[in-house]
Amino acid sequence: MESTINTNIDICIDEYPGKSKTNVVKRTGTAVVFSSLMALSFANETPEYFTSIFETNTFEYVANKHAVQKLSFRERYKQISKSDWFINSYKDMSIGEIINVD
C-alpha cells in the first residue's frame, strides 16, 4: 500500500510542476490517510480503489481531477496563443474605451 501511495504522490508531483513535494503531500494528505485506513479494511480491493477514494471526497476529488487536467489546459492555451483565430482576433487591437471606476 505504501508504494501505491508514493506512486500516487509522485504522479501528483508530476502534474504540479514547480510545486514542492510537501505541498502536494498536504493536498493529498487527507485522501492518503483515508485510503490507508480503507486499505486496511479492504486489503483485497483493486488498485483503482485509491482513485475512488478521491471520488468520495468532493474537494479532494476536484483537486485531483484538476491536477490531472493541469497540463492539458496550459498546453491547450499555448496552442490557442499561436492559433490563427486568436492572433487574427487580437493582434493590433486596441484595448478600447476604459471606464474608470476605481
Next chain:
Amino acid sequence: MSWLVPEEESKITQGTILDNIPWGLDPSPLGVVLSNPCDLEWGKASYILIASLVPARETIQLTKEFQQQVQNLKEKVVSPNKWDKLSKFFKPFINNQNITRYFFVDPTKVFDAPLFFVDFQHLFTLPFSKVTELEVIAKLPSPHREKMIVHFSSYISRIGVDREDQEETKIFINHLAEPYRQL
C-alpha cells in the same frame, strides 16, 4: 489570491467555468457563464450565455497599447523607471479597477493554466438542453462573480455620444478654470 474555487456540485450557474464549449475553434478556450443565476435556477433560460477565457499575457501583449509601451525598448531587461511605467499599465487590469473589454481572472490555485481575461466580446449561447455536454471546471466565487457581471453590463451598455468640438471644449475649459487662465 486565487480568484477561482473548485466547483463541488457540478452545478452550472453564473460564474461557472466550463469546458467542451462548441465554439467551433481549434483549440477551444474555456468559458465562464454570464447568464442570470435566477433564470438558470427557475427554468427561465432557454439558452446559456458564455464568455471565453483567453490567455491574459498574450492578449494584452498583442494590443496597440502594450506595443506602444515597449516600442522603444531594445533590451528585455528594462530600467526601474520603465518597469514602473509597465507596472502601472498592468495594475488596473490585475485589480479590475477599470471597466474594459477584459476582466482579469487568476485560475492558478485551482488548475494549471495561464492567467485569464474574460473577453466580453467573445460570447456564445448554447441551448440549455445541451448544458449536460459541458464540463464544469471551477467557479468564480462571490463577489468577483457579481463584479464581473457589473463590468460586463457596463461594457456592453456603453453609448457612443458625439464629443464637443475643440473650439467649444476650449470655451468650456476657460469657463471652468476661472479665475485661472493660460499664460
